[in-house]
Amino acid sequence: MPEPDAKRATMQRIAERAGVSRTTVSFVLNNTPDVNIPAKTRQRILAAARELNYVPDFAARSLATGRTNTVAYIVRTPPAKLSVDSLFLGGVLSGISAAVNAYGFHLLFYGIASDAAPNLYTSLLRSQRVDGLLVSWPAANDVELSELAGQGAPVVVHGSTTCDDLPTVDIDNAASARAAVEHLINLGHRRIAHVTNGPLDHPAVAMRAKGYRDALEAAGLPVIEQLLQLGNFTGQSGVEAASALLDQGEPFTAIFVSGDVVALGVIKALRQRGVRVPHDVSVVGFDDIPMVSYLEPGLTTIHLPAQELGFHAGDMLVQIISGEEVSNPHVLLETELVVRESTAPPPTA
Amino acid sequence: MPEPDAKRATMQRIAERAGVSRTTVSFVLNNTPDVNIPAKTRQRILAAARELNYVPDFAARSLATGRTNTVAYIVRTPPAKLSVDSLFLGGVLSGISAAVNAYGFHLLFYGIASDAAPNLYTSLLRSQRVDGLLVSWPAANDVELSELAGQGAPVVVHGSTTCDDLPTVDIDNAASARAAVEHLINLGHRRIAHVTNGPLDHPAVAMRAKGYRDALEAAGLPVIEQLLQLGNFTGQSGVEAASALLDQGEPFTAIFVSGDVVALGVIKALRQRGVRVPHDVSVVGFDDIPMVSYLEPGLTTIHLPAQELGFHAGDMLVQIISGEEVSNPHVLLETELVVRESTAPPPTA
């Protein structure tokens, strides 16, 4: 093939073809205000640009303007774990994508552990590769993030963070969990177990556990430590948690599981031990991952608006980059209790 | 804050601080070969760079070198549908991410319908925003893609495509489907229905349907048109397909569903009609989306290596960009039949 760069369309090339200077081409193509170019010249230039299939060079424009029209979405998780989280990730990602694309922005994705790319945030911003960052569930001890917060960098966090200066988009984990447990209480349950979605040092997990306690206390029910089991985001951990609950002898008629994937494991284990859901034990999940409605029984769970979370976060980030004031820097989106078939009144009620 | 750009670290700044020219700084930081810089000067420059927290400007470097170390992953699907596909997307994406990050590449993500961004491929390449493209399941009539193929642009397709010049990474859909159906045949089933994952103009769906036919024919079994139903990627479509199968009266003892999400709907509908799985009817799925192993019964299905697909595609693309010859431009990754509890010999066998 003939060396491709020989034909590469640049403003210079357009200028030659239209018989004007490159400056004029720039004025016309950018519709620069306060510049008078007669319609005839304008048409000539636009025609030339079209004929040459001109597309502005991103690097050159970015260098000249100092802007990239690009944001990065960072999930600080090793790739292996990513595919587990992926159920949720896909929704959030597509929301972000839709939001930023609507503004003509582009989206860089990074699914990489903190230790594998230690200075990722700073490098991206300092190298001018992006105009802003969107971070999902940063670790509580993320020092790099707190530094950025201090410098007023354009960063939005999905989830919660200890740096309170940073704007966040999240759901109200505690209130949602409380609603889930209250549903069980309203059905007549008094001995309600809790299997967490993951370890308690994960802020969302801890807040859902708090919602569980709050609901019990508000109803005057005791919090029984033996009825608390930890999951680790996998179905297998649900299997183990349910077995542990059954083995220890402390009776219960319902389980609040703060993650649907874990809940599937819980239900599987209950069944294998001959415990019927919801006849003997009711189960409430959390997340409403796609397709849990097609299980048998359909899982009662808290619907989490994954796509909206992403959309809102993306939207907010672009606005911050554009210099607009953000009215509410800590957005909490609505969740919804979806009642399906995995919950019922307790056997003896 | 003091205007941040005043302190922005550039090579010029480093040069001043180290008492050398900018050229020398460039030589040292890039380790340019065939240039002699004594260790003392070298140390002075590196120290200055460290003190200033220097990070090279991406746009400037990209403009000068003509490379971006960036690739785009494009899923030509409207965002709404993306979150349905997301189960699969997350795995592929994390594979791509891992692969390109390993080469120091960055990843742009686009989940946008063809009509919403008509010249996306071309714009990305011509604007020099990326060095190459990775496209998932392009439409069969994607003219833009065929043009790129002709020009020898660095593009890798995940899935299949009508442009045979483009390298692809995929699984062998027909052979995998055939294996699934053969599993049923080996169990003794003779009347096997097929519910597709989506419309037949989607190449993967068509190839899986072909595998179904192949298996039947190879076993000397007739292909009964009434036992064929179309899904549309949703659980609901599985519910409807199964109902239709039951209603029409043509008997069957097994169903091959070429997508797990649809299979869940199928199973749900069967149960609601009092048909036991696998006792009355066996069901085989396709995809092995996370957690189907925690269903009751666990779904027998074809495991599809999502992450590996992404990894392989990303790896191949970077190699093409680097100018390496690709030994095998049409990679087919291994799938595996995972036998769980949703399949058993037919009732009368």
Added chain:
DNA sequence: TTACGATGGTAACACGAGTTAGTAACGCGC
């Protein structure tokens, strides 16, 4: 001494845009 080759650099140009300051040509009023 002259020539030659390393050694250790630097000046200058390129990449492709955005942007500021300035200017030639023309029309018009007085």
Added chain:
DNA sequence: GCGCGTTACTAACTCGTGTTACCATCGTAA
């Protein structure tokens, strides 16, 4: 017909980097 203002541009600088071509100094061999 002189001055002034508007119209329609353009020259020249900027962004931060990669890269080529060149140059001064020093040591050494002929």
